[in-house]
Amino acid sequence: MIKIRNLSKSFGNKRVLSGLNFEARDGETLVILGSSGTGKSVLLKSIVGLMKPTNGSIMINGADITKCSSMELHEIQKKMGYVFQEAALFDSLTVEENVAFGLTALSDLSKKETTKRVEECLSMVGLKGIEKLKPSDLSGGMKKRVAIARTIAYRPQYIFYDEPTTGLDPIMSDVISDLIIYLRDNLKVTSLAVSHDMKSAHKIADRIIMLYKGDIVFEGTPKEVDETDNAIVRQFVSGSSQGPIEAERTFQL
């Protein structure tokens, strides 16, 4: 279980996260919604230890990662996988080497077992037979799926998705959403996904949190999102430029 308590993050004088409190329960997919620049990615990067929060605690399996030593943090990180917004595959390595990278670093599998696991993971994301290709040979959707294969290869307990469907066509977005559900059901992973894709969020989420100006303004199930009177959530769900969420525009229709 992941427990976030009073989490704040500031860059200089700019406060991005203001004392967040929430939990991600074991085996669930929690989607964090919010417009661009509301601190979703900062929140995710703080949880995996890529950024240090200004204040607050992040409890993962009972250990506060903001206070533990680098060795303890390394042990906790073995249980976490991160799927980056732009996939972040290593350009100089083949797909096979990319997927095997975490396995080699984080597990004691033999070379034969590693090759077998790589094949298994690529097949799970529907990309069997592309082992020898380089990331530059792949489409955006394929890169995302290879990134997911690289993450699930070492069987993490938690998977963090940073805008998993951004930049993909609607069909590929749906494929990725299905894949996230498949991984939750088959690998029993706890997932945190930040997104502003309402369709995908609705499909994959067990619960949804909405961030606005660094604060949580809503927490509930997808059904509760549909039924809420919260004006901020309503505007975000409808995708309207008119409402409490200030949209930057310099023209009038």
Added chain:
Amino acid sequence: MSINKTANISNEIGFFAHLLSIAYSVLEGIGEAARMSVETFFWIFRGKISISNTVSQMVEMGWRSLPIVALTSFSTGMVIALQVGTATTNMFNEPIFVGMIMGFSLVLELGPILTAVVVTGRVGAAITAEIGTMKVTEQIDALYTLGTNPVKYLAVPRFLACLTMLPLLTVIANIVGMYGGLIVTTSSWDVTAAQFMRDALDIMTVKTFFHGFIKSIFFSLIIVITACHKGFNAKGGAEGVGKATTSSVMLSLVLILVSDYFLSSLLVSLRIK
């Protein structure tokens, strides 16, 4: 009048604040580079070295830089021999001291400096561009989330490769440069190869060789630390990587040229000359 005075004071405060911010960012940069260097040594002393990565970096830095280093050194050797031979022939009616002057200028100064400049342009720029691109495309963050320390994975192999390959390239540059000078001297004037080599080697000692060798080790540290540091701190997409690469090459060149005087002075005072 008082408005002008207030404006002057605020201009002065603005100027000093600007100077302070520059000094702060310079010190911050030195601190970060020092931290990265300490971390690199930490992984080396713990024996956490990827042999395959290091060897592939050695091939990239050493073997692939060899043609351009050899060409630069060969041409420089030929030019020095031509100029020294012509000048001494004009003065003394025969080309004297060509081997000696060539030996000293190449082994003490030009060999280490020219090799370091070529390697900065070829290898230093490539290191910053590669690590910088990895930084702005989140590949460095990906390394971290996959349980791999970026300094251990990226900086350590490059550090070891540069530290071993630059001195080796310098030795080769010295030999090739001398050979270039020998060809010009023996073909232009009535000087035999044996005379040329005796001229060069009679006056040089092992310490002369070490003078250039030690300098090339320092230059390799300057190149690889600057290149890795600038790469790890690149930000802002393709433009940021471009700026980091330019800044890495410029800073390395300035540090090499400035430190050369102080290093030479130190080595001379230690009688390594």
